[in-house]
Amino acid sequence: MRPKPFSCKRTQKLLDDHVDGLLRTADSEGVRAHLEQCTPCDTEAAALRAATASLSVWGDLEPPPDCFEGILARIEALPPDLLESAPHSPALRLLRGGGRWVATSSVAAAAVVFLALSVTTPTEHDAPARTRHTNPVAAGLLSSTGPGLGLRTNGLRTNGLRTGEVRAYRVDDFLRNDGLRRGRTRNELPVSPASFGDALGAGAR
Amino acid sequence: MDLRDPTQLRKVYEANKRGLYNLAVRLVGDRQWAEDILQETFVRAYTRAETFKAGGKVSTWLYRICMNLSYDHLRARKYRAMASLDAPVTSTGDSDGATWSATLASSMPPAVAQVEQNDTEDCVRRLIDELPERERTVVLLRQYHGMTFKEIAEVLGLTARTVQNCLRRAKQKLFFGLKEAGLAPPQAEAPY
Numbered sequence: 001m002r003p004k005p006f007s008c009k010r011t012q013k014l015l016d017d018h019v020d021g022l023l024r025t026a027d028s029e030g031v032r033a034h035l036e037q038c039t040p041c042d043t044e045a046a047a048l049r050a051a052t053a054s055l056s057v058w059g060d061l062e063p064p065p066d067c068f069e070g071i072l073a074r075i076e077a078l079p080p081d082l083l084e085s086a087p088h089s090p091a092l093r094l095l096r097g098g099g100r101w102v103a104t105s106s107v108a109a110a111a112v113v114f115l116a117l118s119v120t121t122p123t124e125h126d127a128p129a130r131t132r133h134t135n136p137v138a139a140g141l142l143s144s145t146g147p148g149l150g151l152r153t154n155g156l157r158t159n160g161l162r163t164g165e166v167r168a169y170r171v172d173d174f175l176r177n178d179g180l181r182r183g184r185t186r187n188e189l190p191v192s193p194a195s196f197g198d199a200l201g202a203g204a205r
Numbered sequence: 206m207d208l209r210d211p212t213q214l215r216k217v218y219e220a221n222k223r224g225l226y227n228l229a230v231r232l233v234g235d236r237q238w239a240e241d242i243l244q245e246t247f248v249r250a251y252t253r254a255e256t257f258k259a260g261g262k263v264s265t266w267l268y269r270i271c272m273n274l275s276y277d278h279l280r281a282r283k284y285r286a287m288a289s290l291d292a293p294v295t296s297t298g299d300s301d302g303a304t305w306s307a308t309l310a311s312s313m314p315p316a317v318a319q320v321e322q323n324d325t326e327d328c329v330r331r332l333i334d335e336l337p338e339r340e341r342t343v344v345l346l347r348q349y350h351g352m353t354f355k356e357i358a359e360v361l362g363l364t365a366r367t368v369q370n371c372l373r374r375a376k377q378k379l380f381f382g383l384k385e386a387g388l389a390p391p392q393a394e395a396p397y
């Protein structure tokens with residue numbers, strides 16, 4: 001028996017799933033029956049299909065094989081104070097040497113100084129305190145893969161970064177600080193605007 | 206689930222590495238940055254394990270972290286490009302401020318880049334690059350990660366309806382762009 005065509009409204013609601021092949025057979029047949037008799041909906045379906053088909057040009061890539069070891073090295077490299085006060089971590093990392101390009105720019109430097117003064121206090125959601133040497137993942141897995149992987153420099157992994165390059169999203173971590181958005185109590189970092197540039201300069205690798 | 210347990214961390218990594226890495230590559234357009242983002246995603250998952258809501262899907266949570274880090278990267282890149290107008294930064298060999306399609310091409314080995322140099326692919330990458338952040342992410346999560354509207358909504362913190370509207374808009378723009386470039390199949394007429 002021929003399926004009863006759906007209405008335009010119902011078809012439009014299901015059209016994306018229909019084009020992507022995600023509908024149940026019964027729904028798909030209802031949509032198809034509608035498309036056979038409705039030119040505007042059928043034309044739209046063809047356009048969606050064309051757009052979807054065009055996306056198939058883009059294949060998947062494999063992450064580098066040593067990527068997980070890099071994660072462990074980063075976890076191992078986390079300073080205890082960073083784990084104690086997770087929201088401060090971007091600021092601390094920036095001060096520890098991630099900010100070369102920021103120091104070269106008055107615009108970004110001004111933004112960072114402002115944000116450095118506005119970082120929130122740790123909250124009840126912060127990660128519990130741990131020391132580097134009792135870090136279970138790093139201790140467990142690094143020891144299981146043998147000592148001295150040597151992936152760490154200055155507490156920050158450099159693998160995957162070009163010389164002189166800085167993980168730029170650290171700066172924006174400031175901007176995204178939950179406390180800034182939600183207007184929690186603000187607290188000053190132990191860095192004054194005057195000393196901030198020095199700290200960046202001294203810390204930059 | 207406790208990501209501080211090494212075995213579990215590895216298991217979760219293995220299950221999600223490919224999807225997260227490819228999302229990052231497609232969002233930021235650079236393999237090295239994508240690796241960096243993938244690693245940082247798991248470091249965040251480790252240090253902020255308490256932000257994972259019990260009963261939720263680990264993959265959804267990880268996608269959200271990865272997506273936010275990718276956005277952060279893109280925004281910081283914009284700041285950097287802006288800043289370079291103010292005080293030119295010595296070239297470090299990267300391509301900040303350029304589109305991700307350009308940076309992706311430049312981060313590929315020459316042979317790969319050569320093979321992938323075809324009109325449709327370039328055009329599609331450029332068109333996706335031009336989409337607003339949210340629409341771009343919806344298209345990527347839907348197309349390459351096979352997520353339902355509901356799953357995407359959870360990652361992005363939107364309603365499923367909004368996600369569906371985003372996808373439709375994005376595909377309309379893609380279609381128009383292809384059409385304009387003479388790359389849409391002839392049987393597909395512009396419906397809008």
Ligand SMILES: [Zn+2]
Nearest residue numbers: 008011038041
């Ligand atoms: Zn119709």
